[in-house]
Structures are given as C-alpha cells and as structure tokens.
Amino acid sequence: MPKRPSGRAARRGFLLLVGVLLLALGLAGCAVSIEEKNAVNVVTVDGIINPVTARYVERAIGAAEDADAVAVVLRLDTPGGLLDSTRDIVRRINSSRVPVMVYVWPPGGRAASAGTFITMAGHVAAMAPSTNIGAASPVAGSGEDIEGTMGKKVTEDAAAFARTTAEKRGRNAEWADKAVREAVSATESEALELGVIDMVANNLPDLLSKAEGRTVELPQGPVTLRVQDAPIVDNDMTLVERFLLILSDPNIAFILLSLGLTAIAFEFINPGAIFPGVFGAIALLLAFFSLGTLPINWAGVLLIILAFLLFFGELLVAGFGILGIGAVISLILGGLLLTSTNDPEFQVSRWLIYGLAAIVGVFFLMVVSAILRSRRMPAVTGMQALIGRTAVVRSALEPEGQVFLEGERWTATAQDGPVKEGENVIVTGVHGLRLNVRREAAEEEPADSAAADEQSARGQ
Numbered sequence: 001m002p003k004r005p006s007g008r009a010a011r012r013g014f015l016l017l018v019g020v021l022l023l024a025l026g027l028a029g030c031a032v033s034i035e036e037k038n039a040v041n042v043v044t045v046d047g048i049i050n051p052v053t054a055r056y057v058e059r060a061i062g063a064a065e066d067a068d069a070v071a072v073v074l075r076l077d078t079p080g081g082l083l084d085s086t087r088d089i090v091r092r093i094n095s096s097r098v099p100v101m102v103y104v105w106p107p108g109g110r111a112a113s114a115g116t117f118i119t120m121a122g123h124v125a126a127m128a129p130s131t132n133i134g135a136a137s138p139v140a141g142s143g144e145d146i147e148g149t150m151g152k153k154v155t156e157d158a159a160a161f162a163r164t165t166a167e168k169r170g171r172n173a174e175w176a177d178k179a180v181r182e183a184v185s186a187t188e189s190e191a192l193e194l195g196v197i198d199m200v201a202n203n204l205p206d207l208l209s210k211a212e213g214r215t216v217e218l219p220q221g222p223v224t225l226r227v228q229d230a231p232i233v234d235n236d237m238t239l240v241e242r243f244l245l246i247l248s249d250p251n252i253a254f255i256l257l258s259l260g261l262t263a264i265a266f267e268f269i270n271p272g273a274i275f276p277g278v279f280g281a282i283a284l285l286l287a288f289f290s291l292g293t294l295p296i297n298w299a300g301v302l303l304i305i306l307a308f309l310l311f312f313g314e315l316l317v318a319g320f321g322i323l324g325i326g327a328v329i330s331l332i333l334g335g336l337l338l339t340s341t342n343d344p345e346f347q348v349s350r351w352l353i354y355g356l357a358a359i360v361g362v363f364f365l366m367v368v369s370a371i372l373r374s375r376r377m378p379a380v381t382g383m384q385a386l387i388g389r390t391a392v393v394r395s396a397l398e399p400e401g402q403v404f405l406e407g408e409r410w411t412a413t414a415q416d417g418p419v420k421e422g423e424n425v426i427v428t429g430v431h432g433l434r435l436n437v438r439r440e441a442a443e444e445e446p447a448d449s450a451a452a453d454e455q456s457a458r459g460q
Contacts, residue, residue, distance in 0.1 A: 049081025080113025134185030256287035303334030
C-alpha cells in the first residue's frame with residue numbers, strides 16, 4: 001500500500017505549485033511586444049491613477065519607442081489618483097521620443113484631479129463630447145482639505161506643477177492654477193475655448209484626422225504628426241498588470257487583509273494545517289501591495305489588525321463575548337477608516353464592511369469556538385474512550401484478575417481493595433492492555449450508609 005505524503009511534503013508541493021503559477025503569470029506579463037512599425041499605439045487608462053497605472057503607461061510608451069511608432073494615443077477616463085504616480089506619468093510623457101496625444105474618452109468620461117495634469121502634459125490634448133476636466137485641488141487621504149502650513153505647501157506645490165505643465169505645452173496656465181487652488185472644472189467646449197486643450201474629437205479617427213500635420217516638440221526636436229493613415233495598434237494591459245490593477249481596489253485590499261489575518265489566526269489555533277498559513281501569508285502580502293497603491297489611513301489598518309487580536313483573545317480566555325463584540329466593532333471601524341475619502345472610487349463598500357464583519361465574527365465565535373471545545377472534551381475514540389465504562393469481574397481481583405468489557409476479557413487491577421467475581425467495576429485508566437478499575441459500589445457507599453443509619457434509627 002503506498003504511503004501517504006507527509007504534511008511537510010504536501011506543504012512543499014503546495015508551495016511549488018504556487019511558485020509555478022506565479023512564474024507562469026510573470027512570463028505571461030512579459031510576453032508583450034509591438035511588432036507593427038510606424039503605427040499609432042493606443043493605450044487605455046480607465047480608473048484611478050496609482051503606481052500600477054503609472055508602470056503601465058511607462059511600459060506602453062517604451063514599447064512605442066522601440067517599435068518606432070508615429071504616436072501614442074492615451075485614452076483617459078479617471079476620477080483622479082495619487083500625485084506621485086501622476087508625476088511619474090507626466091515625467092514619462094515629457095521624456096517620450098514619440099508624440100503622446102491624451103484623449104479624454106469616452107463620452108461621459110472625465111479627466112478629474114490627476115487626469116487634469118496628465119491631459120495638459122500631452123503633446124496633443126483632446127476631449128470627446130460630453131466630457132469634463134478639472135477639480136485638481138489636493139486633499140488628504142481621508143478626503144478633507146489639508147489645513148495649516150502643510151496644506152499651503154501642498155497646494156502651492158500642486159499649483160506650480162499645474163502651471164509649469166500647461167506652460168510647457170503653451171496652454172492656459174492661469175486656468176490650470178485655478179483648477180488646483182479653486183477646484184474649477186470645465187466641459188470639453190469650455191476647455192477648448194479657454195485654451196486648456198487643443199481640440200474636441202468625436203472618436204479616434206476624428207482625433208487622428210484633426211491632429212494630422214500638427215507640429216509638436218519632442219526631446220530630439222520638433223516633429224510633424226503623420227497619423228491619419230497610420231495603422232492602429234492597441235497596447236492593452238498585460239495579464240499581470242490587470243491582476244495588479246484589480247488588487248489596487250480598496251474593496252479587494254480590505255478582503256485580502258481580513259482573509260489573510262483570519263487564515264493566520266486559524267493556523268495558530270489549529271497548528272499543523274497545510275493551507276491556512278500559506279494562504280494567509282500570500283493574502284497578507286497581496287493586501288499590503290494593494291494598500292501601497294491607495295491613499296490609506298493606517299489607523300484603519302491597525303484597527304483591523306486589532307480586531308483579529310481581539311478575536312484570538314476571545315478564543316483563549318473567558319471573555320464572555322466582550323472581546324468578540326469589541327473585535328467586530330474594531331473591524332467595522334477599520335474598514336470605514338481604511339480609505340475614508342469623499343471620492344467613492346477610493347471607498348470600501350459599506351455593505352462589504354458590515355457583511356464581512358458579520359461573517360468573520362460568526363466564524364470565530366461559533367466555528368472556531370466549537371473546534372476548541374471539541375479539543376477540550378475527553379476522548380471518544382481509541383483506548384482512552386474506555387475510561388469511565390462499567391466492566392464485570394470474571395475472576396476475583398486480588399488485586400489483579402479478569403474483567404469483561406465491550407465483549408472482551410481484560411486484565412485489570414483493582415485500586416480500592418479486592419473485588420469479588422460478578423461485581424461491577426469502573427475503568428479509571430488504561431495502560432496498554434491492562435485496566436485500572438475501582439469498585440462501582442464505592443460511589444453508592446455514602447447513600448447505602450445513610451440508608452442503613454436511617455433504618456437503625458427506626459429500629460431503636
């Protein structure tokens with residue numbers, strides 16, 4: 001009969017499988033090349049601006065340079081994002097050896113906050129009908145205005161960044177300054193009239209037609225755009241970039257952090273399990289990557305960690321539910337504060353917070369508590385299950401003899417003196433194939449003695 005793999009071997013196999021999957025994802029993410037020469041490369045950014053988005057834009061522009069593309073069209077629809085990532089994108093556009101046309105698209109889209117800087121940084125800036133741009137005032141991670149000296153420093157820095165970006169492309173620097181200081185916005189027609197953008201285009205072919213023949217300034221010198229008849233190539237995100245972008249969602253960050261801590265706690269409660277600890281470690285690593293791409297309030301992260309410490313404490317001490325209730329409250333507050341910003345794009349869903357807190361609370365207070373209670377119960381299988389059972393003496397115990405139990409004869413040793421054949425005894429211990437027993441009547445002696453005394457009293 002083949003041997004079952006040990007826990008250590010199974011763990012190694014699981015880790016090997018995870019490594020192979022991660023390697024496959026890495027190879028899939030690297031297997032992107034643009035072979036079409038003299039083409040227009042289309043890059044699409046739809047969502048918040050974060051380190052994942054910045055790396056995608058930088059890679060796409062680099063691929064366009066390597067393929068000798070005639071231009072890059074950056075289709076943009078964003079509510080805003082991190083200023084550091086925005087600066088990375090603007091810096092890469094400024095250093096690009098290929099013209100970058102930023103196109104706010106689709107109709108109904110926007111280039112808000114960080115998107116304003118990126119649009120004005122483009123060698124050509126265009127917007128689709130029914131789009132808007134602006135509202136670039138910096139705010140704190142919790143959504144409120146930054147007060148005091150720090151607020152003034154951040155605002156002045158962002159305003160200077162907006163002005164210099166607009167001036168570099170010959171656009172309206174005064175409006176760019178107001179977009180930061182006063183959070184002003186403009187529709188596509190207003191932006192065109194104010195000199196914030198270069199054109200309004202109905203679609204991609206219309207954009208290329210209107211941009212044909214324009215001269216833009218690149219690091220190597222002026223270049224005239226020849227894009228109208230160029231082939232169009234989509235340079236979308238790789239599988240790895242899409243995966244990382246999914247991780248940058250605040251809801252995913254909250255789920256990963258909660259599940260990771262739950263799995264780690266389960267590993268401590270039930271040591272030796274193969275998967276919980278490994279899964280928990282991976283989930284926590286992904287959670288911290290996700291948190292690194294978001295404007296996180298770290299007080300929220302600490303509250304979530306505290307919640308699981310309280311859950312764990314509830315299982316180890318008799319907290320009478322107080323620690324568990326405190327853990328649920330701490331988990332809810334942590335979720336609310338994790339990304340407590342006014343922008344819905346950066347908020348954790350309230351329903352997700354309440355639902356996950358309820359699920360985790362029930363898991364710890366009921367399921368895991370049941371596991372711990374079962375461990376503290378006496379054994380119900382194996383030799384130890386015989387303790388407490390009643391046996392019948394088959395040969396007198398003086399102090400050793402034979403007893404009959406569970407259809408078998410056992411060698412037994414009496415602990416409380418000789419026991420006659422036919423009497424009942426209680427098993428008190430098991431040592432190999434030998435039982436320790438005591439007379440069953442010993443438990444009834446006090447009651448029998450009391451009855452005898454009462455009878456004697458009546459006789460008198």
